[in-house]
Amino acid sequence: MVFAMRLLGVGREGINIFCSMMDICQGISIGIYYSCLENVYTAAFAVYDLIISKGIDEEKNLISASDPNANSTNFTAVISGKIKKYSDIETYNDWYEDHKEFCTINHKGSAGKMEVDAIIAMFSRSVQKHQVKYVKYTHRHN
Structure with missing residues (x-):
């Protein structure tokens, strides 16, 4: 929920208002909210690193394929x-x-x-x- 709401530009207070209006919970504490944000950051950074690493490997392969003597x-x-x-x-x-x-x-x-x-x-x-x-x-x- 924190991830989806952050994508919409809604922070903790907005989440708490939404939860109250929907009568789904009491809301989330500031500690839980920041823990969620840290988890989202960690996951996003891990995905970013995987994508960058894959792109670098592909580029190295393209360089080697186009010129076997080149420094890939x-x-x-x-x-x-x-x-x-x-x-x-x-x-x-x-x-x-x-x-x-x-x-x-x-x-x-x-x-x-x-x-x-x-x-x-x-x-x-x-x-x-x-x-x-x-x-x-x-x-x-x-």
């Missing part, structure tokens, strides 16, 4: 990004008004440096965690 632990990352272009300042201002409350500054420096920093953060643990190394990075705009 050297990967190329393709970073894809959308560039939003505005034909006039009014269109941009309309967009900005709708999004400004959701946009916060979380990077200091240039936009180009932001991409570099993100790539380093995302892939820096790959050798230790998955025994692969991202040796090339390419960028594709959509």
